[in-house]
Each structure stands twice: as structure tokens, then as C-alpha cells.
Amino acid sequence: MAEYENTGGKSEAPNASRRVFFKQSSALAALAMTPPAAMTAVANGLDEKVAAAFEQMPLHVEINGTMRTLAIEPRVTLLDLLREQLHLTGTKKGCDHGQCGACTVHVDGQRVNSCLTLAMTTEGSQVTTIEGLTPGGPDGPLHPMQEAFIKHDGFQCGYCTPGQIMSAVACIREGHADSPEEVREYMSGNICRCGAYANIVDAIMDVKKGGARV
Amino acid sequence: MTKDTKNPPIDRVDGRLKVTGGANYFADFELPNMAYCVLVGSEVGRGTITSLDTKKAQGAPGVLGVFTHQNMPPIPGWDAPVGGEADGPAPKPKREETYRILSSPKILFDGQPIAIVVADSFERATYAASLVKATYNKQAARTELEKHLSEGVAPKGADGGNYLRGKADAYQSAPVRLEANYTIPIEVHNPMELHGILAHWTASDKLMIYAKTQGVNATQQAMAQAFKLDPKNIHVHTEFMGGGFGMGLRTWPQETAVVAVARKIGRPLKLVVTRSQMFTLVGHRPYTVQTINMGADTNGKLVGLAHAATAETASYEDFTEATVNMTKFMYDCPNVSTRYRIVRLDRSVPIWMRGPGEATGAFALESAMDEMAHKLNLDPIEFRLRNYTETDPEHNRPYSSKNLKEAYQRGADAIGWSNRKNEPGSQREGDWLIGYGMSTGVFSAFRWEASARALLKADSSLTIQSAVTDIGPGTGTALTIIAHNVLGVPLNQIKVEYGDTSLPKAPTQGGSAIVSAVGSAVFDACTAVKKQLTELAIKEGGSLAGRQADELIIADGVLSVEKEPRKKVALSELMRANNLTVIDKSADSKGGSEQSKYSMYSFSVHFVQVRVNPLTGVVRVSKAVSVADSGRIVSPKTAASQMIGGVAGGIGMALTEEASIDHRFGRFVNNNLGDYHVAVHADVPAIETIMIDKPDPIINPMGAKGMGEIALIGFAGAVANAVFNATGQRVRDLPITPDKLLRKLT
Ligand code: FES
Numbered sequence A: 001m002a003e004y005e006n007t008g009g010k011s012e013a014p015n016a017s018r019r020v021f022f023k024q025s026s027a028l029a030a031l032a033m034t035p036p037a038a039m040t041a042v043a044n045g046l047d048e049k050v051a052a053a054f055e056q057m058p059l060h061v062e063i064n065g066t067m068r069t070l071a072i073e074p075r076v077t078l079l080d081l082l083r084e085q086l087h088l089t090g091t092k093k094g095c096d097h098g099q100c101g102a103c104t105v106h107v108d109g110q111r112v113n114s115c116l117t118l119a120m121t122t123e124g125s126q127v128t129t130i131e132g133l134t135p136g137g138p139d140g141p142l143h144p145m146q147e148a149f150i151k152h153d154g155f156q157c158g159y160c161t162p163g164q165i166m167s168a169v170a171c172i173r174e175g176h177a178d179s180p181e182e183v184r185e186y187m188s189g190n191i192c193r194c195g196a197y198a199n200i201v202d203a204i205m206d207v208k209k210g211g212a213r214v
Numbered sequence B: 001m002t003k004d005t006k007n008p009p010i011d012r013v014d015g016r017l018k019v020t021g022g023a024n025y026f027a028d029f030e031l032p033n034m035a036y037c038v039l040v041g042s043e044v045g046r047g048t049i050t051s052l053d054t055k056k057a058q059g060a061p062g063v064l065g066v067f068t069h070q071n072m073p074p075i076p077g078w079d080a081p082v083g084g085e086a087d088g089p090a091p092k093p094k095r096e097e098t099y100r101i102l103s104s105p106k107i108l109f110d111g112q113p114i115a116i117v118v119a120d121s122f123e124r125a126t127y128a129a130s131l132v133k134a135t136y137n138k139q140a141a142r143t144e145l146e147k148h149l150s151e152g153v154a155p156k157g158a159d160g161g162n163y164l165r166g167k168a169d170a171y172q173s174a175p176v177r178l179e180a181n182y183t184i185p186i187e188v189h190n191p192m193e194l195h196g197i198l199a200h201w202t203a204s205d206k207l208m209i210y211a212k213t214q215g216v217n218a219t220q221q222a223m224a225q226a227f228k229l230d231p232k233n234i235h236v237h238t239e240f241m242g243g244g245f246g247m248g249l250r251t252w253p254q255e256t257a258v259v260a261v262a263r264k265i266g267r268p269l270k271l272v273v274t275r276s277q278m279f280t281l282v283g284h285r286p287y288t289v290q291t292i293n294m295g296a297d298t299n300g301k302l303v304g305l306a307h308a309a310t311a312e313t314a315s316y317e318d319f320t321e322a323t324v325n326m327t328k329f330m331y332d333c334p335n336v337s338t339r340y341r342i343v344r345l346d347r348s349v350p351i352w353m354r355g356p357g358e359a360t361g362a363f364a365l366e367s368a369m370d371e372m373a374h375k376l377n378l379d380p381i382e383f384r385l386r387n388y389t390e391t392d393p394e395h396n397r398p399y400s401s402k403n404l405k406e407a408y409q410r411g412a413d414a415i416g417w418s419n420r421k422n423e424p425g426s427q428r429e430g431d432w433l434i435g436y437g438m439s440t441g442v443f444s445a446f447r448w449e450a451s452a453r454a455l456l457k458a459d460s461s462l463t464i465q466s467a468v469t470d471i472g473p474g475t476g477t478a479l480t481i482i483a484h485n486v487l488g489v490p491l492n493q494i495k496v497e498y499g500d501t502s503l504p505k506a507p508t509q510g511g512s513a514i515v516s517a518v519g520s521a522v523f524d525a526c527t528a529v530k531k532q533l534t535e536l537a538i539k540e541g542g543s544l545a546g547r548q549a550d551e552l553i554i555a556d557g558v559l560s561v562e563k564e565p566r567k568k569v570a571l572s573e574l575m576r577a578n579n580l581t582v583i584d585k586s587a588d589s590k591g592g593s594e595q596s597k598y599s600m601y602s603f604s605v606h607f608v609q610v611r612v613n614p615l616t617g618v619v620r621v622s623k624a625v626s627v628a629d630s631g632r633i634v635s636p637k638t639a640a641s642q643m644i645g646g647v648a649g650g651i652g653m654a655l656t657e658e659a660s661i662d663h664r665f666g667r668f669v670n671n672n673l674g675d676y677h678v679a680v681h682a683d684v685p686a687i688e689t690i691m692i693d694k695p696d697p698i699i700n701p702m703g704a705k706g707m708g709e710i711a712l713i714g715f716a717g718a719v720a721n722a723v724f725n726a727t728g729q730r731v732r733d734l735p736i737t738p739d740k741l742l743r744k745l746t
């Protein structure tokens, strides 16, 4: 992966970069559909070159308010991009299969499982991770949901917590936090094996009732 | 003093780090030039690898090496062919059948690692791993416990798996008799954090490890043995662990293998296993079948009790747990026998899972108590009270403390037990049948050896150090409160450093023993600091000269005469006057002779209300009350969270959790979180936790006993009993899924 200077905004028209993506993804698809050709490439040691070419795929994405221009492998998930390449390790991997919610982030304001999201599909999008909830850094003022999780002890080990909090914020924004029952239903994609559920629901209801902007 | 007063419900001290994503778990650490590895698992449950093709994987982009039994770098401490030992940090010689990772073509269980693929990125390692191909000489895998019950062997140990008090068959002649069989399926810890390790050889004989372990000192020892190194040269760090529930109680073979490969490739190496590998490589609660025979007289007094359990273990290692122990001492009964056996199957080895064997056993015993109460037409609490014991009948000695009667009462009041009808199936609300159930839990209260260090600085800030890992219960928070209670330093001026082998030695976090063990060491270290402060104050020329040490109290950073509060000195002033920048005290702490004079246990009582839909067989836990009798509660807020966590785990154990094997292939069919159902938000109601919060006068200076296990132990029984109360149907095989219930209801 290579990272370039922050251009300070969406310098390129989103359509232009999307065209590049389609062009390269159809090349990928072509390769996928011709296994014998690919196999020959492997045998001739060409695969490293082929791979290197595909690793140059550009990605323009705004992460926690900063525009990033990246070059990544198309098979990289948003989760692994955040964790292994951008060092945003607050987002956690619990299953890599969309079954636990530990990796929940916001893409254009919607909660998504970042392990099920190929990073390339976030071209031109805005991504917010747990680190992005506190623009003042980890020592700065906390988001009301973070405050509420501390107040209600909405965790034990803390591993599911970033995902729970990102999901909880979205749950309120979506208008799905009108009762504890509704919260339980709409938070059920976020597993907490430590079983802090009752406290998490209390935290969410507290924020909802407090009326603070989330 | 902690013992006399209740403690404040303070916020978790590491809360800010956890809500901001700033808490670093092992996989969050980044090292320059770090490589990634992926494990390839066997596709057969038993057999021998006949060929292994790694050429394509070797040639794939970014691959740094493919390691199999043919080229695995040596692990010097494993020279002799050896097997493992669940309760030891490193493998010890065992039977003929042994398992040493990547050391032979022999396959002993499905999913056994057959290759480690190393590459410069996670994606490249994952892809290359898919190119490794193996062929096998396949044998039938024996994985079904029920088919091999007759092969049970007695575990090694003092009682050879048998216990007898009075007459073994006394229950047979009792006027009211019960015989019932109970089954617990394989359950998997499945903490949210995936298992793995990050290993970095910083010199040819120096090792830095970021681990997912419940004990950094234990991992250090295991690696020292495996690589024949001085433990001092091995630094292990686990400040945060994303849940353990027991799976981090030992160093697993793949951790050692990754360390060996990291040395070979000369780069820091990270392994994060997949969720499905969590089902085979880091233990599980063993499949266990149990039989209870119970006899009572018509007054509801127990006459005889027999409890037999048979559990699976691996072919290569004996794993045992205390499944039948509760039966020996829980109730006043003159004739008690227990029998415990293990069967060696072609399975990966189990490991203690929260509540461990005691939770398995409590499900059987407490279900049987409910069944017997029904036969006697007695209220289940009344039946337990008729067989209540104030002294331990197994060891014939007093309990250090036991407030179980009060726990029954308070829990019953909170759930509304008076609304329960003794006649099953007699309460309905709309489409739903309503039932109430309760069950008791109990677990040994230990006080292990531990060390801690306290550093009081002249600015009156206090640092507490211990190597102990906090897997989630709030150890750091509890230690902060203990230090605050002894030294009166304001809570926000206390910092706890933990989870690192550079700190004073501590036991592995497990067995509900950490507050008792490490808490006592912190108590002792802080008491030593206090002693020095007091001596400085009362010595000749000191600010409280002429006073006696026992006249003084310490609070809010000030030492004063208790009866004359105006006579006082600030700790910072006292230290400055004596030219001290820091008072630094360490303590090694352990229990004394009291440990053998008393039986020490934590107790719990769980109450639930369930709703059962007779058309669909769906069971919902609609109310839960859990009561803990575990001495003085050190950290009320985090303790309550431990209890509600036990309820969530208990709901999963009772209603949904079961790892299923297709015995034709010896492999799991639901080894992922989509198909192995742990409780989610929608399964868990609001929960009431009640702490008896009375100090145990014997166990340790804080009067505190553990609660991690009792939070779960007994809960599944309470649900099964409530389901019976709601429907009149008894499900004895966990989990209580709609299919089992419907078969009985229709
Ligand atoms: S890691 Fe993405 S849902 Fe589990």
C-alpha cells in the first residue's frame, strides 16, 4: 500500500475514479474467468508482477474527516485496511464474516460491518470509526454515547465496545431507540460475549432520553 | 477499612480507553517489518497425511515460508516425544498417543494444523494458505461420546474419580426416589477477541510476546521451557484481553509454533486465528453425560444421593474438571457417592470454560433437586432449606462464611416468587405459558500466592503494580479501590499498572481468585506504605510525635488522629519533611493455616421467569434475578456487570449453545457465530443483581470472595426448572431448543 498527500478534499471527480475502478475490476474479473491463464502466470512466476499491478488500485476515501488517497489491493476489506494499514485499531475483528458486529463503522452515516465491506467499495465515501467519534483525540471530550457506556458500565473486556458504540449511535440516528425492546432488536447484530447487554441498553436509552445530538 | 464498610460503585478505571478504541489488545500492536501467518487445518478427523503439496503456496506473492511437519523449525524444549497437560504450562510426557504441533504426519483431530503459511500481508498469507493441498490416509474418527461410554477411565488423582460418604446405595431404599440423566453438549468459549499471538525475537535469545493469555507469567514460563531460555529473557504483555472465559488458561501449541517460526524467518510474526479455528484450537466445555440418583423421605429430607459423570477428552491428553464436586457438600445428606470418568476421543482437548465442571454438575444436581421437590409436592426453596447445612459435610468443618438462606429470601422477593404456582403449566398470559425457576450455584473461594508493589510519590499520587491480566471483570478497578481503602489516596490519583511480566508476579486470571490473591498483595503492599508513613509521623520530631500508630487514620491524602481531627499532616508534606520522593513497598502474599481449617466457597442463587410458547416451543427468559454471596464486594459496579454477564452466558448455555459434530466426519457443522448461537441483545432481559455484601471474616484482609464463576454456575438449571414450571415438561439435555420442547408438548 502507498499513501499519498492528503489533498484536502475530493480533488478528483468521484466518477473519474469510479471509472478507473470499473476498468480495473473488469480486468480482475477477466483474470478470474480464465483460470488456465492465471495458472500459467503462477507457474512462470509472473504472479508477483500481476499482483503488484493490482495492488496499485487507487482509492479515495474520507476517513474520520481526513481525505485519503490510497493504493490498495482490491481484496482488502475495509476492516483490514483500517487496522493493518491505517493503524486505526479501535475497530475490532471478531469473526471476519459479518456475524458479530465487532467491526461496525459508519460509511456515509450508515452502520456497516467493515469486515464484509471491500475497501474499494468505499470510493468517494465518508468513513467514521470509533476514533472519529472523539475529534479531540482519546484525551479530549467524549461523545455522549461513550460517556453513557462508562456511566452504565456497558462492557467488561471492552473488545466489542467500539462496535457496540458505533452501532448504538446509528441505532438512535435511525430512529430505532424508542424502547428497550426496540433497542434490543436493532442492536442484536452486535454480540457481547461478556454479556453487558442490559447495561448497553441502559446506556442507549439514557442517551436517547437525554436528547443529546448524536 | 474495607471489611467494615461497603465500597463505592466507581466507574471502571480503564473505561475511557475502552470506549475510545484506545485499549490495545495483542493484535493491535504494530511492529516494523511484521509478517502475518495463517494456519491450515486438517480435513480429516483421524489419519495420516500421505502427501502435502506446498509448492504453489510457496510461490504465491509475498510468501515468506510454508512450515509443515516436514520442515518445522525445532522447538528445543520439546526434544522428547511428548503430549500436553491441560493444567501445566508446557507439554509433559504422557501416553503413547501424543500431540506435538507440526511434528508428524499423524492427525488426531479435525482441524489440527498441518501447515503455517507466512507472508508479508494478511491477505497474501490467507490466499497462499488456500493453495496448500494435502491427501490423507483416513481412519474413522471416534467423536461420539455416547457410543464410547463404556471406555471411561478414572482420572489420576487422590480419589481415583470415586467418592463415598455413608452408603453408596442408600437412595434405593428411600420412600421417594428419582433417577435422571442429563446431557451438556460441547460449548465453546468464543470470546469476542480471536486467539493468536504476536512474537518478536528482539535478539537471538530474547523474546517479546504480545499474547492473548489469562496469565502473562504462565506464558512466560511455557515459552522459557519450550525454547530453553531464562524466563527473564522473555517479556510477555497482555494488558487487555478481549474475553477469555478459560480459553486463555494455557499456552496453546500453535502459540509456541508461531514463536519458533518467527525465529526462523527473522521477523516479528502475527497470528490471528479464524472464528472457526476458535472451535478446535483453544479448547471447549466437554460434552458430558450425567446420572443423578436421589432418595428422600416423605418429609423432604435427603436420604441418599449418587452423582455420576462421564466427559470426553482428547486421545492425546487427559482433561478433568470438578463436575461432581458440588454434590459432595451442597446439601445435608448422610449417604453420598460420586463417580467421574473420562473417555478419550478423536477430539481436540477441552479446557475449563466459565464456571467450568461445576456449572455442568450444577445443572444436573439443581435440576434433580427441582424434580424431587415436585415429587414431594414441596416448594423448591423449601426443599433446599430442609436440607440446608451450616457446616461442610464433605470435610466436616465450618464454612468461612455462608449467607445462602438470606440469598434465597432476597432473590425470591425480587423475582416475585410468591406469584409462582407449584402446579406446573398452570399460568398463562395470552399465548404464553409462564413459569418460575431457581437454582443454587457454588464455587471454591481461593487465595493463591501473588505479589504487588505500591509506589507512593511525594505529590501523593499512588502507583500499584502487578503482572495480573484483566480479562474483563474489572481487576484494575478493584485493585484501585483496595489501595484507596488502605492509603486514603483519592481514587483519581491512583494508577494501576498490570498485564506485563516486568511487573510483580501474579497468578493466572481464573478460578474467580484474583481479587482475593492479587487484592491481598495490594492490601499488604499498601499497608507497608502506611506503616512507614505512620512511623515517620509519630517518631520523635515528627508532625504527630508521641502519638500511637493505632490512633491514626488516613483519608484524602491526610494522616490524622482519629479522635482529634485537627491533629493531622498531609502525606505529601510528611514525605517532603523526610526528604522522600517515593515510598516503594512490595509484598508477597498468601493465605495461612486458616485455609485448611475452613471450607471457603462463594454462593449464588439464580431466579428466572420464563415465557414458553406452546405452539412454537420458543422459550424466552423474561426476568432474571441473580444473587451473589461472595463476601465483601470490592467493586460494586464491575461486580454487578460480572453477574449480568453470567446471566447472558447462562441464557446461552440453557437455550442456544451447542457445537454440533457430524460424527461421520468428526467435524463441526456450526463452527461460526452465525450457527453457534450465543445470546444476543434480543435474548437478554433487564437483570436484577443482588449482592449480599457481607465480609467473609476468614479468607483475606478484604473479606472478599470471587464471583466470576458463580455468576454462571446454576443459571441453566434455573431456566430448565422454570421451563418445567411453565409447561410440566422436563428437558434434561441442554440446550432447551424448541424442537426438544415441542416433541414433549405435542
Ligand atoms: S468482524 Fe465483522 S461482523 Fe464480526
Ligand code: FES
Pocket: A154, A155, A156, A157, A158, A159, A160, A161, A191, A192, A193, A194, A195, A196, B192, B242, B243, B472
Ligand atoms: S465487553 Fe467483552 S465482548 Fe462485550
